[in-house]
Amino acid sequence: MNKIIGTAAVTAILAAGPALAQEDFIPAVVFDMGGKFDRSFNEGIYNGIERFREETGIEYLEFEVTNEAQREQALRRMVRNGASQIIAVGFGQAPAVEVIAAENPDVNFTIIDSVVDLPNVRSVIFKEQEGSFLVGMIAAMRSETGAVGFVGGMDIPLIRAFGCGFEQGARHVDPEVEVYQNMTGTTPAAWNDPSRGAELARSQFDRGADVVFAAAGGTGLGVYQAAADSGQFAIGVDSNQNFLHPGTMLTSMLKRVDVAAYNAFQDALNEEWEPGVLNLGLAESGVGWALDEFNEDLVTDDMRAAVAEAEEMIVSGELEVVDYRAANACTY
Amino acid sequence: MEIFTLVVLLLDATLRVATPLILAALGGLFSERAGVVDIGLEGKMLGAAFAAAATASVTGSAWLGLCMGIGVSMTLAMIHAFACVTHRGDHVVSGVAINILVAGLTVTLGIAWFERGGQTPDLYNPDPYTGIELPGTAVTTEDAIRMVVDADPDDRLRTPRQVEQAIAGGDVEMAAQVEALTREPTPVIGWILGGVQDFANGFVDFVREERFTGITLPLADTVAHVPVIGLIYSELISGHNILVYFALLAVPITAWVVYRSRFGLRLRAVGENPAAVDTAGISVTWMRYKALMITGFLCGIAGTYLSTAHNASFVRDMTAGKGFLALAALIFAKWRPIPVLLACLLFGFLEAIEARLQGTPINLLGLTFTIPVQFIQALPYILTVVLLAGFIGKAIAPKAIGTPYVKER
Numbered sequence: 001m002n003k004i005i006g007t008a009a010v011t012a013i014l015a016a017g018p019a020l021a022q023e024d025f026i027p028a029v030v031f032d033m034g035g036k037f038d039r040s041f042n043e044g045i046y047n048g049i050e051r052f053r054e055e056t057g058i059e060y061l062e063f064e065v066t067n068e069a070q071r072e073q074a075l076r077r078m079v080r081n082g083a084s085q086i087i088a089v090g091f092g093q094a095p096a097v098e099v100i101a102a103e104n105p106d107v108n109f110t111i112i113d114s115v116v117d118l119p120n121v122r123s124v125i126f127k128e129q130e131g132s133f134l135v136g137m138i139a140a141m142r143s144e145t146g147a148v149g150f151v152g153g154m155d156i157p158l159i160r161a162f163g164c165g166f167e168q169g170a171r172h173v174d175p176e177v178e179v180y181q182n183m184t185g186t187t188p189a190a191w192n193d194p195s196r197g198a199e200l201a202r203s204q205f206d207r208g209a210d211v212v213f214a215a216a217g218g219t220g221l222g223v224y225q226a227a228a229d230s231g232q233f234a235i236g237v238d239s240n241q242n243f244l245h246p247g248t249m250l251t252s253m254l255k256r257v258d259v260a261a262y263n264a265f266q267d268a269l270n271e272e273w274e275p276g277v278l279n280l281g282l283a284e285s286g287v288g289w290a291l292d293e294f295n296e297d298l299v300t301d302d303m304r305a306a307v308a309e310a311e312e313m314i315v316s317g318e319l320e321v322v323d324y325r326a327a328n329a330c331t332y
Numbered sequence: 333m334e335i336f337t338l339v340v341l342l343l344d345a346t347l348r349v350a351t352p353l354i355l356a357a358l359g360g361l362f363s364e365r366a367g368v369v370d371i372g373l374e375g376k377m378l379g380a381a382f383a384a385a386a387t388a389s390v391t392g393s394a395w396l397g398l399c400m401g402i403g404v405s406m407t408l409a410m411i412h413a414f415a416c417v418t419h420r421g422d423h424v425v426s427g428v429a430i431n432i433l434v435a436g437l438t439v440t441l442g443i444a445w446f447e448r449g450g451q452t453p454d455l456y457n458p459d460p461y462t463g464i465e466l467p468g469t470a471v472t473t474e475d476a477i478r479m480v481v482d483a484d485p486d487d488r489l490r491t492p493r494q495v496e497q498a499i500a501g502g503d504v505e506m507a508a509q510v511e512a513l514t515r516e517p518t519p520v521i522g523w524i525l526g527g528v529q530d531f532a533n534g535f536v537d538f539v540r541e542e543r544f545t546g547i548t549l550p551l552a553d554t555v556a557h558v559p560v561i562g563l564i565y566s567e568l569i570s571g572h573n574i575l576v577y578f579a580l581l582a583v584p585i586t587a588w589v590v591y592r593s594r595f596g597l598r599l600r601a602v603g604e605n606p607a608a609v610d611t612a613g614i615s616v617t618w619m620r621y622k623a624l625m626i627t628g629f630l631c632g633i634a635g636t637y638l639s640t641a642h643n644a645s646f647v648r649d650m651t652a653g654k655g656f657l658a659l660a661a662l663i664f665a666k667w668r669p670i671p672v673l674l675a676c677l678l679f680g681f682l683e684a685i686e687a688r689l690q691g692t693p694i695n696l697l698g699l700t701f702t703i704p705v706q707f708i709q710a711l712p713y714i715l716t717v718v719l720l721a722g723f724i725g726k727a728i729a730p731k732a733i734g735t736p737y738v739k740e741r
Contacts (some may be wrong), residue, residue, distance in 0.1 A: 035648070037449030064449070066439075066648075155706075182690050186706055193652050194643045196687075199345060203687040206341040218451075218647050225454075225644050229545075244454070247494070297494055 027052075027265045028061035028083035030074045032090030033188050035064050038218050041238040041257060045089050045112065048258030052265045060265070068188060071096040079104050085268035087112065087261055091158055092188065097121060108273055110264035112257055113158065115277055123277045124260040128158070128253075129165030129321045130314055131287030132213070134307050135235050135253040136169025138289065139211040140177045141303045142233055142250055147178035149204030151197055151223050153216035154190040155183040157325045162215040162237070162253075164330035165321055172310065172319075180204045184219050194222025201226040201234070211235065211250060224249065233298070242294040250298055252290040256280070283315045337563065342684055344568050347576055348642060350680025352377065352634040352651075354579045356658035357665070357672045358586050359630030363409075364667060365590065366623035367603040367732040368416055371427030372408065373631055374655025375434040380405040380635025382438040385452040385646035386445065392542050394455075394640050401640075402632030408434065409628030410621075417620045420736030431655075439648045452639070452646040455543040461536040468518035469526040476513035480506070544573040544641035575637045580673075582630065587669040599623055603730035606737040616737045634658075660716060666727050682711055 029049055036046040049060055061083055063074040071093050078086050079100060084107060088097045091114035101109045101118045108120050115123040139148040150166050152159040167179045182200040184190035197219035201212050205226075212227060213235040214220035220237060221244070227234035228245040236242065236252030243249075260280065267273040280286020289307070291299060313319035322332040356373045363370040380401035388397030408430055415426040439450035446452055462475070471479075477495045499507045517526055538547075552570035555562045590596040601609045602619045610616050638654075639646045661679055665671030686708045720727065 035449035037447075037451060182687060185709060189649070189652060192647055192649055194645075194647050194650065195349075195638065195652070196683075198643065199349060199684065200687045200690075202345065203684075206338070206345075207688070221454075221645070221647065222643055 024084060025058065025269055026061065026081070026083045027058065027085045027087075027268065028078040028081070029063075029087040029261070030071070030078065030089060030093065031062065031064045032092055033065055033068075033191055033217075035066075035218075036062070038191075039239060039241060039244070040217050040220060040236075041255070042089060042217075044239045044255065044257040045087065045261045047239070048261035049087070049265060051258070052262050056269065058265075058269070065093075068092065072099060075100040079107050084108065085110070085265060085273065087264055089257075089261075090114075091156070108268060108275070110260075112260055119275055122264065122273065122275050124257075124264075125277065125279050126255050126257075126286050127279065127281030127321070127323070128215075128255060128287060129161050129168070129323050130282045131253045131255060131289060132162045132165030132215075133169035133172070133314070133321045134282075134289045134311060135213060135251055136166035136171075137173050137307055137310060138169075138251055138299060138303055139166070139213060139233075139235060140170035140173040141306065142298070143177070143209075143211050145208045145210045146174065146176065147180065147204075147208040147210065149180040149201070149207075149209035149212040150182070151200045151204070151212060151214040151216055151220070152181070152183045153185075153219050154188060155186050157328055159183070159215055160328075160330070161324040162213075164324040164332075166213050167330065168321055168332055169310075173306070178208070180207060180209055184216055191217035191219060193219050194225070197222030198226035202230065205230050205232050213237070213253070215253075236290070240290040240292065242290055242292055246294045247298075249295060251295050254288045254290050256286050256288070260286070281314075282311055336560070338688075340563055340567050342681070342688065345684035345687070346677060346680040347568070347572060348680075349683045350676045351576045351579045352637050352642070352654055353658045353661055353676040353679055354673060355575075355582065355630045355634035355637065356655055357661045357676055358582055358669065359627040359634070360659055360662045361586065361590070361667055361669060361672060362599070362623045362630070363627040364662065364733055365603045365730055366599050366620045367606060367730055367735070367737070368413070368620055368624060369423035369427065369734045370412065370624075370627060371424055371659065372412055372430035372655075373627075373658055374651050374653070375427070375431035376405040376408045376628060376631035377635035377638065377655050378431075378438060378649070378651045379408055379434040380632040381639035381650055382434075382442065382452070382635075382646045384632075384636035385455065385639035386442070388455055388542055388640050389446075389453045389645075392540075394541050394544050395539070397640050398633070398636045401636035402629055405632030405635060406625055406628030409624040409631070413621050413624040416736065417617055417624075420738070423734050435649060438646070442646065442648070450646075450648040455640060455644045457537075457541050457543050457545060461533045461540070463536070464529055464532045466525040466529045468522035469515075469529050470517035470522060471513060471515040473510060473514055476510045479513050480509055543644050544575055544637075546571040546573055547577075573637075573641045575633060575641050578633065579637075583669055583673045590669060595622075600730070603732055606732050607740075610737070610739065620737075631655075663727050663729075664716060664720060667730065678715075682715065686711065 031042045036042045053060060061078055061081055065071050065074055075096050086109050088109060088111045094111060094114040094116055097109050097111050097116050101121050105120055110122045112124050115125060148170050150163040152163055163181045170177045170179050184193055184196050197216055201223040204212055211233040212223060214223035215237045224234045224244050228248045233248055233250040235250050238255045240254060241249060241252045314321060324330050356377055360370050360373050383404040384397035384401030387400040388394050412426050412430060415421040416423045442450040442452060480495055495506060517523055549570035552566045556566040598609060598614055598619055602616055606616045638650055657679055661675035662672060665675040689703055689708055
């Protein structure tokens, strides 16, 4: 009996704990250009914080940046509205976070995809090259023409890292494989130009590629559509995009931004949040590749085995995937 | 790949990219020839793109989408006309206002209606229609494979490709299944009925499509193996969607209307010397309204092309400056229809070649290098400046452009 009362009391205390914390805990998120329903990077974040909201019942503040000038403004408004934990999505927000975080040392910030070195900022970055390496292997094993392609969004080192990892993975399987790489543009508009994405993909198909990997936000949707139209394979990015075109979506390279976002809020709620840099790779399950009912017929057992083997080697450090950002060059 | 094939594929891409430019630039031609500056081509296209994709996804008909796209674009053109012609407002201000209005409104309505951050749902065409079956006709392996996919009880097979791979991988049962369904046509009767059947099924597909897809012109597959001409016909001329053909057809029609018809004469006169037109007893206001209706119509088709033919959904700001590029092409072509076509094709060609040059190592004089992305992307603009400054000469706009007409009192 005592035990039951004891348990009840503990439960009551546990229940009251977060409730007390909730009073002054206002999470907020500022999405990047592309919007929270880009079915890719931003949507991953959205899924993570939605999970947090469903589990805890705590509502969050949100803002979708539609032009670059809004970033600082949006963060400042979140601070003014009393937010105590703000997730800034995307490398583009780094300069804004630097300013606002320095101005408001009491507010905690989590920036995804970039590093800001301040005592109240947690920077979450990913080893995109490792996930891209695995899908590069899958692409090269699936390819019948011996040529695969990569379509990037904006031409920045981060996106180059995707392409570089993809190339290494493809070459790991077949050193002779041809890897075409195209970037959509050099401005943020490159994240939202599906027409151009489709043309770039078609140009790669014309040159003989039969699998194309896109890391280009909304532009990628045009790439996947072009692949479906031409009957070639495409590989999604960030979120699991296999469902978009069943039959031609070979797989998706996963970047667990949802987990990063969820953890930021959860840690803050549990008062375990700490600043610093989190660099998430295969070993931390921060990146990976998607296998579900939409593509299980496309990825054969041999391919799965080969990928699993490479994954182990990367985790153990036996196989090193070069990060483009280390030297701004794809030399391996 | 041999160089000839590459060139044909490059020109094929050029047509796809240039189509919205051609339509929008011709639209601008009608407006500007009548003396109304139209900087709102971008907005009209964007509005039409949204309306078309939204309508097509809700109703399942690309044709209704086209109607709605044209409707929205013409409405915007009429707002422009009301502001600039009736109320003699500033043309540039009105055009910019339309661009801003549409950029915001499409995303807002998109979020409200579809809850996808301003995108519209993807448009999927149903599988090719095969409901009309006539006796004695051929059933090809391709058809048989599709039947197997359709009849699959567990819904495990989703694409014909999976069946092909299964057969290639030694699935005897699957091969037998396909084999059993294949049928040779009955001579003569079967051939004739086969043609009728294909046409009827194709027509059903054409009418009920949710998205405009490529039309294979007659004999395209048959002549595909003929050297040179076969490739040009099957890749370059055949296989585009109907809006591409319409855009190409619109050029000679525009040229005829502007230079050979009475309407065209009055249109040009209104842009050069509206007072003279007024003296002749023709309403300047009504002429300008009519010109803007045509502008709206053509921009509506351009926008519809973007969201329901070239792509399969609306994405915010998907025009990505094409309206302004069309305007540049119009000035580049000195407001004349045939040069407009050529200018748009040139811009399209540059974009197409850019996609192919990018990242490709070039070997010149023993040096291997890749051209920087930035340079290739700036190429259309550099070329415009160089050509306009050095070779094309001065572009003289219609004399009365941008000035509201005030009747003498």
